[in-house]
Amino acid sequence: MSQSNAYSATAEVGQLRERRSRWETIKLELRKAPISAWFGFIVIGCYLFVALFSPLLAPHGEAEIFKTPFAPWDAKHILGTDQIGRDVFSRLIYGATNTIGIALATTLLSFLIGGGLGLAAAITGGWLDQLLSRFVDVLMAIPSLIFALMLLTIFGSSIFSLICIIAVLDSTRVFRLTRSVAINVTVMDYVEAAKLRGEKLGWIMRREILPNIMPPLIAEFGLRFSFVFLTIAALSFLGLGIQPPTADWGSMVRDNASMIQFAKYDITAAMTPMIPAAAIALLTVAVNFVVDWFLHKTSGLNDEH
């Protein structure tokens, strides 16, 4: 009884201070998002769904071989079969898991390396910063596709070496961006305070700087993902990336490319190599649309820098 009558200042203040939850903010922002961003979100959602549930969705096995190679589109093989008789539609679905999974792993690794070193360089400064920056300058002086080709010659093309090579090469760009945005934050008083308080490097990186440089890093993650995705697709297309029998969109284009010459007689045959290529393009377009919207929103400017 006494409780209900008592005036509680904390309750009132607490009520006033009630904020929109993060989820509500996201919902509000999404409602305002333009149609291109919506398109991007929906496409990315569909891809993720297919990538996660590929074994359930695919009608046939990833490397299951049927009797007729280059079979036409029909009820049994929705998109026909490829040069050795594997179901193209099933490989397309399994390809989503492999291609997206590998690109995602590579991008995460490159952010771990590039972001970590970039933050460390920005905070400690001095010789570490100089050493890392000059090293990155040299690495970036070689075009990354060429560098990747050279490294693949040495280490051979396995999925593991592919992920490591592309991640290291790509982390140079992440390093540059992280370092340049983090340097503006490291001079802030609260970072100085944390340093004086005796916090360790890892704590300052995680708790003081990282939350304040998140927006450009998230946008960069999208851009890097689409770049890595395209690089891996290009390497697989050249026959140097993901190796058979693992299904992957880049090598599917390469394997079926010769079918284009039948375009005049059977347009569906010519479409067989185009569909995986279009799948790659569609995902990159979607990611770019979302990143474009995100950059607009967070930079507060109405132009790309």
Added chain:
Amino acid sequence: MHPILGTVLQRILLGVVTLFFVSLIIFSAIEFLPGDFTQAVLGQAATEETVAAFRKELGLDQPAPVRYMEWIQAVMSGDLGTSFSGRNASGIDRSRSVVDLIEPRLWNTLFLAAMAAIVAVPLALFLGITAALYRNSVYDRVVNASTLTTISFPEFFVAYILILFMSQLWFDFPAIASVNAETPFWERVYKCILPALTMTLVIVAHMMRMTRAAIINLLASPYIEMARLKGISKSQVILRHALPNAWAPIATVIAFNLAYLVVGVVVVEVVFVYPGIGQLMVNSVTTRDIPVVQACALIFAATYIILNLIADIIGIVTNPRLLHPR
């Protein structure tokens, strides 16, 4: 000494240092090969003597710094070593020198790149500058959306779309660009139309977006606003105030994209079976022919560095603030 000269010399020196380190990285590629690579090159049946002779030819019996000096001296004098392919266990050496392999292909690649650049550079600059001047108009939005879509396409997708429509369905342009040293000029141009068009499309999108961003950035600067507020005409603002400061970003954009062209050529050459250096590099990576890969990487990297260096220097020598030192 004129301040510009100092800056330019400094920049050139930096370029040379970068080239040195890059050559060091490329040279060390052979260090990381697995120890038994001689077996892979010569075959399982290779005798001890053949292997030893091969290792001696590569100089593997000497310490790495000595080998680097010898290698770099040879490269300077135009000797890029000998290819790994064409060797066998019996010690009979049918391998070809890397220079012989690369030289005709290098010209082919340069021809293709030049063809794409001649069309792409003026077109991209025109589109970029007009899009920036008429910002947020329908024209700008259309150009912007279509280029954003094009840069998201992998090169081989653009190439196959072109092959499908231009070579199979509607027209009859050659889908395979097979040229050789004897091909007459115009026939060569005709055969290269589709690969050149592919590269043009890809590069115009990148270049146009970068030009647009650079010009918009420039037009937002305070001195342009000042010039506008002074009341001088729009063309005067552009010609007298914006353009002198625009050379640097435009040069950067062009150089960056020519460099991109050099790399993008790899995929396009493979699609169109064009006998260029990119295709050679891909084939050599497959057969793990390190000397050829090293040579190609060196050529690509050097082109890339030199183009960026030129852009830097153009940026410096056209900078109005440096041209009129106080």
